[in-house]
Amino acid sequence: MAALLRHAAAAAAAVVLLIAAAASTDGATSFYASDPNLGSARVVFQTTHGDIEFGFFPHVAPKTVEHIYKLVRLGCYNTNHFFRVDKGFVAQVASVVGGRTAPMNDEQQEEAEKSVVGEFSTVKHVRGILSMGRHSDPNSGGSSFSILLGDAPHLDGQYAVFGRLTKGDDTLRKLEQLPTRREGIFVMPIERISILSTYYYDVDLESCEAEKSILRRRLSESASEVERWRRNIHSPSIWKERNNRVFNQQQKPWVEVAKVMAAEAELWRLVNAAVPELPLPSLQNRFKLLPDLIAEA
DSSP states (O other): OHHHHHHHHHHHHHHHHHHHHHHHHHHHHOSSTTOTTOOSEEEEEEETTEEEEEEEOTTTSHHHHHHHHHHHHTTTTTTOEEEEEETTTEEEEOOHHHHOSSOOOHHHHHHHTOOBOOOOOSOOOOTTEEEEOOOSSTTOBOSOEEEESSOOGGGTTTSOEEEEEEEOHHHHHHHHTSOEEEETTEEEESSOEEEEEEEEEEHHHHHHHHHHHHHHHHHHHHHHHHHHHHHHTTOHHHHHHHHHHTOOTTOOHHHHHHHHHHHHHHHHHHHHHHOTTOOOGGGGGGGSSHHHHHHHO
8 A cells, every 4th residue: 555655645746846847947048037927938039140049928918919929820921031130139020922933822812911919018117028019000910920039118118018039049149130221210131040950849738748758657657556556355264364464344445545545536636627638548447446436335
């Protein structure tokens, strides 16, 4: 029984490890991982000067996030470019309508021509923030957006903040060192800074892979222990041994087993909630005997 409880505790610890890892793994490698506004989706722009990764603020600007993320998933930013790099201020991505070197298909064109309402918030414009571009109409956001290269308090509440940099600040610093020219209010790079390709992923799914193997191993050990108890549960010798050591004559050892299995059922429920897709069907065998045991107890 002690071994069974140890295995159950180990499995419970694995659940805690799994939940914590989603935060700790990202925190160890990300530029702004501690930002509470960040969702789990990540987008990577592979540019001619290195990769830039960013995440979204889905609760701050949901419509803007939905629009930009769909443009990414459709591949609209591939072959686009940064048309503006103003050191200490912004690096701005061009509109995909006219900014790409490759033509768009009908689905891309349809999404690219949409506008989103201005979702202005109290989130500050500081280095790494993603800020939606627009015209004089506050509801004219399209596909152009800026990555802040410094603090810009005059933009606060005037432009929609919808995400921030998570990796690639070194790439931004490279962009800031490139030769530029001024055209009116815009400071523009002399050479084209191309977005060669883009991709996206989910950090929650990425960070759980290693912890899933730990859960599988520990829960498998726990399941084996339960199966051993199940095989021995009707053995008179086991009853006698347990009665002599633990129980009085009115109690039976499988009462204790039933309680442990009930605790295991709750543990399995928690694990299943933490990792719904975890394929451990063999663990369900432990519950086949549970109703009868509880009824007899």
